[in-house]
Amino acid sequence: MSNNSSSFESFAEQIATQLASSIFQTTELLAELVRMSEKYYSNSHSVFVGEKSEAVARSLGCNEGDCFEIKTAGLLHDIGKIGSPDNILSRQPNELSTDDFRYYSSHIEEGYRLLSIHEELKSIANIVFQHHERIDGSGFPNRLKKNDINLGAKIISVVDYYHNAMFRLPRDKRASNSQITNTTTYLESTHPRFVQTMNYLHQKSGIYYSVDVVDAFTAVIEAERRQLGEKTILRVAVNQIKPGMLFANDYSTSYGLLIAASGEPISEEAIKRLVSLAEIGEIPSKILVMR
Ligand SMILES: [Fe+2]
Ligand SMILES: [Fe+2]
Numbered sequence: 001m002s003n004n005s006s007s008f009e010s011f012a013e014q015i016a017t018q019l020a021s022s023i024f025q026t027t028e029l030l031a032e033l034v035r036m037s038e039k040y041y042s043n044s045h046s047v048f049v050g051e052k053s054e055a056v057a058r059s060l061g062c063n064e065g066d067c068f069e070i071k072t073a074g075l076l077h078d079i080g081k082i083g084s085p086d087n088i089l090s091r092q093p094n095e096l097s098t099d100d101f102r103y104y105s106s107h108i109e110e111g112y113r114l115l116s117i118h119e120e121l122k123s124i125a126n127i128v129f130q131h132h133e134r135i136d137g138s139g140f141p142n143r144l145k146k147n148d149i150n151l152g153a154k155i156i157s158v159v160d161y162y163h164n165a166m167f168r169l170p171r172d173k174r175a176s177n178s179q180i181t182n183t184t185t186y187l188e189s190t191h192p193r194f195v196q197t198m199n200y201l202h203q204k205s206g207i208y209y210s211v212d213v214v215d216a217f218t219a220v221i222e223a224e225r226r227q228l229g230e231k232t233i234l235r236v237a238v239n240q241i242k243p244g245m246l247f248a249n250d251y252s253t254s255y256g257l258l259i260a261a262s263g264e265p266i267s268e269e270a271i272k273r274l275v276s277l278a279e280i281g282e283i284p285s286k287i288l289v290m291r
Contacts, residue, residue, distance in 0.1 A: 023120050031075040035258045037082050040090050042167045043250050044261035050075035051264075052159045055220045056213060057152070070152040073127035077156050080111030080128075092168065108132060108141050127152035131160065134208040154210045158201060158217050161209075165197040166190065183228045183290065194225070231290040238274040241289060243267055248288035253277065260287075 034046045054071035062070065081089065088096065088104050096104055108129060115125035130153030133139035135146045139157075198218065205214040233248045243266060251260040259277065260270070266289065277283045 019120070023118075026118060027072045027076065027121070027124075030079060032257065033082060034076060034079050036256065037078075037084070037089065038258070040169050041163075042169055043263065044258055045163055045167070046075050046078060047261045047264060048163045048167070049077060049156060049159045052162075052217070052220060053152070053155045056155045056159065056216045059216045059220060060151070060155075060212065062151070066152075069124055069127065070155060072121075073124045073131075073152050074156050074159065076115065076124065077111065077128050077131045077160065078107060079114055080107030080109070092164070105132070105140050126150060127156065129153075131156045133157070135210055136207050138208070151213075154213050155217075158209050158213050161201065162197055162217070162221070165200065166193055183231050183233060187225060187229055228290075233288055233290050235286050236289050237286050238271070238278045238283075241266055241271050241274065241287075243271065246290040248290045251283050251287060253282045259283070 031046060031050075035044055038045050050071045051074070053074035054067050057067045057070040084103070084107065088100055091100075093101060093104055108131070112125050112129040115121045115128060127150055130142075130144060130149050133142065133144040133149045133153060134157070135149060135154070137143045137145040198221075201209060201214050201217070205211050231246070236245075245266050247260045247262055247264050247266060249260075250258060250262050252258045259273065260266075274283065274287070278285045
């Protein structure tokens with residue numbers, strides 16, 4: 001009996017591990033697809049929103065499971081925009097005509113529909129569904145207020161605003177491998193925009209955005225900018241990159257797939273991928289990293 005139950009437990013554990021890895025792979029695959037529709041940003045919008053939302057969730061005391069869901073919802077929040085035409089993708093929502101805005105706002109329902117297909121992604125779909133709600137009830141699609149909006153959606157809406165305000169490219173410009181020369185220049189050149197963006201978030205804190213979330217995000221982003229001030233940028237051969245360095249630029253394959261986003265930490269796995277991509281000439285043999 002005990003033998004049976006222990007073999008059942010290990011079987012159940014094995015299934016659970018396989019399921020977890022299949023969900024992880026599914027979300028990774030979806031995230032790659034989302035990245036391909038991000039040509040109007042100077043770095044990956046979804047990666048930024050995923051990572052910073054996770055950091056905010058963690059600083060607000062969320063458990064591991066919630067942090068994973070919020071990060072994944074951040075990565076996939078705009079999945080409903082896949083296939084949207086350029087005249088929608090290249091404009092800010094307030095520049096759209098009434099009809100185009102209706103089309104744009106349908107990315108919420110579309111994202112929810114896509115993610116709900118997978119039973120295991122239901123709670124992530126619920127976060128995605130609310131990421132344009134505002135706590136005063138002026139958001140969409142359901143004009144939800146305060147506590148009717150889930151925490152993940154409240155976090156994503158703040159990070160989403162920040163990234164759009166800081167890194168969205170003007171309509172006539174598409175993402176290219178723009179070269180950052182060093183972090184000091186980067187911090188100086190983005191400072192006025194940074195101040196303006198943070199002022200807006202604090203003005204709308206308690207109106208559109210949750211006060212706790214705005215405060216937590218401010219702490220996360222200010223710590224990052226402080227840290228960035230202490231980093232140097234180097235051009236390093238891919239086989240000499242060490243884990244823990246950060247990408248200092250975006251790198252894409254010749255067919256447009258973003259494989260590294262500026263600011264992302266570089267893992268052991270990523271180094272192996274970079275070396276093989278450099279060998280076949282898909283990326284330069286030396287790339288910009290921060291240390
Ligand atoms: Fe959105
Ligand atoms: Fe977004």
